[in-house]
Amino acid sequence: MPNTRIRVPKTAKAGDIIEIRAIIQHPMENGFRLNSQGTAIPVDIVTEFACTYDGQEIFRVQLEPGLSANPYFSFYLKATKTGPVDFWWQDQHGTVTEASETLEVT
Amino acid sequence: MSPAPNRRTVLTGLVATLALVAVPVRADDELVAQAVSELFGDAPRQDGRITMVLPPLAETGNTVPIQVLVDSPMTETDRVRRVVMLSTRNPRALLATMNFGPAAPKAQFSTNIRLNGTQDVLVMAEMSDGSVWQAQSRVLVTVGACDTLQIRF
Numbered sequence: 001m002p003n004t005r006i007r008v009p010k011t012a013k014a015g016d017i018i019e020i021r022a023i024i025q026h027p028m029e030n031g032f033r034l035n036s037q038g039t040a041i042p043v044d045i046v047t048e049f050a051c052t053y054d055g056q057e058i059f060r061v062q063l064e065p066g067l068s069a070n071p072y073f074s075f076y077l078k079a080t081k082t083g084p085v086d087f088w089w090q091d092q093h094g095t096v097t098e099a100s101e102t103l104e105v106t
Numbered sequence: 107m108s109p110a111p112n113r114r115t116v117l118t119g120l121v122a123t124l125a126l127v128a129v130p131v132r133a134d135d136e137l138v139a140q141a142v143s144e145l146f147g148d149a150p151r152q153d154g155r156i157t158m159v160l161p162p163l164a165e166t167g168n169t170v171p172i173q174v175l176v177d178s179p180m181t182e183t184d185r186v187r188r189v190v191m192l193s194t195r196n197p198r199a200l201l202a203t204m205n206f207g208p209a210a211p212k213a214q215f216s217t218n219i220r221l222n223g224t225q226d227v228l229v230m231a232e233m234s235d236g237s238v239w240q241a242q243s244r245v246l247v248t249v250g251a252c253d254t255l256q257i258r259f
Contacts, residue, residue, distance in 0.1 A: 030220065032197055052207075053209055056207060056208065056209040057208070058206070058207045058209045059205070059207065059210060059215070060204070060205040060207065061203065061204050061217075062202060062203040062205075064200050064201055064202055065220070066198060066201035066202065066219055066220050067202050067218065068168060068169040068218035068220055069168070071217065072217055072218055073216070073217050074217070075215045076210070076212050076214055077210070077211065078209070078211035
């Protein structure tokens with residue numbers, strides 16, 4: 001299971017627009033590099049990332065080899081009510097990694 | 107024996123050689139045009155509404171931070187559907203596609219991209235009314251992401 005780091009503020013005022021950050025440890029091998037024998041290293045990338053807040057999708061990315069290793073995203077959500085912020089990554093082999101944090105809205 | 111070339115023949119020859127070297131359409135441009143037509147069809151594209159923050163100079167193309175903000179009220183009727191990032195010199199033009207869900211309050215994100223050498227980065231945004239906006243920014247890359255040395259010193 002790859003390591004993930006997410007940053008969601010613990011609490012927020014209703015109506016606040018807050019920044020969310022998410023990063024996953026992954027080599028994002030682009031398929032264009034050669035190993036020491038001179039053969040191409042096969043592509044190994046995360047293909048999809050999604051974030052939902054209280055069940056509603058706010059941000060979804062289709063990743064390509066053009067994104068850096070350990071893909072990082074920062075984006076915004078509007079705090080409306082207390083609920084979970086769920087993160088979801090899927091790599092090309094179908095491995096799913098999930099992370100979640102509860103946002104408390106006061 | 108032919109006469110020694112004078113200044114005029116040398117210059118004419120030079121101009122002719124340069125004209126041969128300057129290929130009108132680069133293969134990379136075709137790659138980008140193909141990716142764009144696959145994504146947006148032949149929808150007209152307008153300049154503007156997109157603010158993109160990219161470093162003017164990147165030491166390595168492996169991790170180039172990029173921040174994109176699309177000017178949109180993000181209401182139910184007027185919002186950004188998706189934002190596409192394209193590279194003009196990578197082996198693959200498409201870098202990533204970002205979709206904003208109905209709950210997204212503003213169309214802004216940051217991420218890190220890979221760039222294979224000095225080039226333009228193209229960002230295109232599709233609105234809910236079908237209009238497509240674009241912006242372009244040049245980055246000087248010292249070491250490209252694809253020709254990074256295998257052996258690390």
